[in-house]
Amino acid sequence: MSLKTILASALAALVGLVAISYIVEALRSVPERPDKLAWAPEVPIQYVDIGGTKVRYIKTGAGPSLVLLHTLRTQLDIFQGLIPQLARQFTVYAYDYPGHGWSDIPEASYAPEDFYKWTAAFLDKLDIRQATMAGVSIGATIALVLAARNNPRVARVVAVNSYDYGPAVGGVRKSSLTARLVLTFSEVPILGATFTRLRNRLVLDRILQGGLAAPKAVPETFAKEFYEVGNRPGHYQSFLSLLAHERLWPAARKEYPAIKVPVLLVYGEEDWAPPGERERTRLLIPGAAMETARNGNHFLPLDRPEELQRLIVGFVAN
Numbered sequence: 001m002s003l004k005t006i007l008a009s010a011l012a013a014l015v016g017l018v019a020i021s022y023i024v025e026a027l028r029s030v031p032e033r034p035d036k037l038a039w040a041p042e043v044p045i046q047y048v049d050i051g052g053t054k055v056r057y058i059k060t061g062a063g064p065s066l067v068l069l070h071t072l073r074t075q076l077d078i079f080q081g082l083i084p085q086l087a088r089q090f091t092v093y094a095y096d097y098p099g100h101g102w103s104d105i106p107e108a109s110y111a112p113e114d115f116y117k118w119t120a121a122f123l124d125k126l127d128i129r130q131a132t133m134a135g136v137s138i139g140a141t142i143a144l145v146l147a148a149r150n151n152p153r154v155a156r157v158v159a160v161n162s163y164d165y166g167p168a169v170g171g172v173r174k175s176s177l178t179a180r181l182v183l184t185f186s187e188v189p190i191l192g193a194t195f196t197r198l199r200n201r202l203v204l205d206r207i208l209q210g211g212l213a214a215p216k217a218v219p220e221t222f223a224k225e226f227y228e229v230g231n232r233p234g235h236y237q238s239f240l241s242l243l244a245h246e247r248l249w250p251a252a253r254k255e256y257p258a259i260k261v262p263v264l265l266v267y268g269e270e271d272w273a274p275p276g277e278r279e280r281t282r283l284l285i286p287g288a289a290m291e292t293a294r295n296g297n298h299f300l301p302l303d304r305p306e307e308l309q310r311l312i313v314g315f316v317a318n
Contacts, residue, residue, distance in 0.1 A: 075101025175210025
């Protein structure tokens, strides 16, 4: 077989695969926004407009303000093991970033600056004051940057497994071989979008479980919803845009020395960030304290909710 024939066959196969991916995407059933939280039906789901985008959020409990910021690609429900307990001592807020969970999916670059802007607008819109910002992964980085920029609504930060290092150092690629393959393909023109359209729950479950010390820590209702939200029109495109800007998140560290509010860094013992990167972040933040949650990985609210609750409560009390 000649080289020309092989190349023609490969091109035909690629064209066929792309066509199939579009068919698969078109046949996906579009999920409906739930009107109740499966894990806390008594907590009302609310929506607020920030810059023309309707975002989902919840507010529950009483006491000082505590704002929870989730990881990339997940949603506020990742805190379901924490919120009922924290609501006994705090007024707890959590929201889905645009393009995440059940919030609207606007046309945006999904670069870090978008997330900083959206979160600051969320705080302003709800007039949240003197807030403890507790974020996980990019949520931690968002909270730290808002503090560095002297956002007047941020009183202190609990940064859990902050995602402020490049993909060559650590990150979701360390979670599993599946994650490495998916994220590597996502960077390839045409192929990235094609394989994303062909996504399935098994792949997403593997990636999620790769960020857990105990894979069974994921409630089935959360895992199912985590997959279903990805079938919303425009969702996979926003996710690809987010991944395309992944290498911009480490720039956040340049701003950390300007932080003036109290900061607690929390890392899961098995988190993707190497020890050297954790210490590097600590040294950049004036007066930052650091704790390690044993038997915990990246998705610490699922792995060790009781330990995370203890650390948040103790930090605010001091």
